[in-house]
Amino acid sequence: MERSYLLDAFDSGWISSRGEYIGHSEKILASVAGTPYAAVCSNGTTALHLALLAIGIAPGDEVIIPSLTYIATLNALYYVGATPIIVDVLDDTWCIDPTAVESVITARTKAIIAVDLYGQPADYTALAQVAKQHGLRLIADAAESIAGSLHGVPTGALADVSVFSFFGNKVITSGEGGAVTTASPDIDRLVRQLRNQGNHPTQRYVHDMIGYNYRMTNLSAAILTAQLERIDGLVSERRRVVDTYTSLIGGSNAFRLQEVSPGAVPTPWMISVRITGLDSARRDEVIQRLGEVGIESRPVFPLIQTMPFVPKEHRRSTPVAELISQEGISLPTFPQLSDDTIQMIVDALHRTLAQI
Known part of the structure; x- marks a missing residue:
């Protein structure tokens, strides 16, 4: 329409x-x-x-x-x-x-x-x-x-x-x-x-x-x-994509998923996970290597207080957010993704982690 x-x-x-x-x-x-x-x-x-x-x-x-x-x-x-x-x-x-x-x-x-x-x-x-x-x-x-x-x-x-x-x-x-x-x-x-x-x-x-x-x-x-x-169909397809990712990587010790709070029904905009134990440099290497095999991913947002234009007096220490930002990666989440393609992405992610 x-x-x-x-x-x-x-x-x-x-x-x-x-x-x-x-x-x-x-x-x-x-x-x-x-x-x-x-x-x-x-x-x-x-x-x-x-x-x-x-x-x-x-x-x-x-x-x-x-x-x-x-x-x-x-x-x-x-x-x-x-x-x-x-x-x-x-x-x-x-x-x-x-x-x-x-x-x-x-x-x-x-x-x-x-x-x-x-x-x-x-x-x-x-x-x-x-x-x-x-x-x-x-x-x-x-x-x-x-x-x-x-x-x-x-x-x-x-x-x-x-x-x-x-x-x-x-x-x-x-x-x-x-x-x-x-x-x-x-x-x-x-x-x-x-x-x-x-x-x-x-x-x-x-x-x-x-x-x-x-x-x-x-x-x-x-x-x-x-x-x-x-909207119901569009949201449903996003949820299918995220549910498929969750079923494939949710049990792995290598990852931590963003958790759903009690009583909440999220609308998953983007599947984002933490690769446990990685610093930002190695996380960025994962992103680069996935890109080399045709899989676009991106880092979780950097902390807003790290932007160059933010005055010193507005900067604060936020250690939890810092660790999430350091370890976090966002994976393809568009609703046209098939379950087979999601499986391919997850397999490539595991291979990449094994290599680094």
Whole structure:
């Protein structure tokens, strides 16, 4: 249906940020996310920027984030002038450690960003308790976990505000795209105004706040609508791929899988495993050798505080995340992978480890 909807949007003449597929995609997404409000935008990073602005994060505010995440989580904080307080992750799920979060809260702390790393929902039960106790906002960076859940609650409804990414390699894609979901009409109203150059909701060319051009095009929304309409099948195929990997390598002492937390139903974006005992240099050698036989793999995200532009005062020691990042490797996870191909990849991985 993607091609059909895309051509329909093109033929309608509404190819930019107005058109019926914008509303169609938002309606379906709200249902998937379990929230009354969903606003699409240009990508996942702009979604996070909009969420931070909509909840009032301002220069000097402290926001707690995990060290093991994609750089966009950190970049969005710098966009608004906030101070990132980087903490460690849990050894089993690789998601932000609620105990570590509570240990760094100060009078300047305003929010927590949890990241559903590789599609594994963070411990929102514990995080929500911490946030409530200290009067903080809770943001879910659910860029990788659409259609996942925790204790029956969809990932889009586990925090005050949640953000998604629809980049080309995500489970659901619009080529480029993102979204903000929330149960708050005030947050939704602000997100919609901010994404549209701060334009007044009813008075055209009246801009009563600084805004941004973060709108999704109707063409992208047409693709997104088709993807969302068949989300069950797309997620099911990803889960089949990950389940097959798990059955083949789960019993090996050479590997540690990212664990599923109690009550969680992940949406596996990418199968990532730890090769136990390897340093980053040898892990990178594994990646290189797999590439030489036609198997693309990649390292687990490096720690965000190691990036050259991060000020010294924002760098923290996060030993659990450091070990996961050092040992971690992500393997091919696209839904068209056959079981035989997955077996071939796992066999090549074992041969490579034996060689080094």
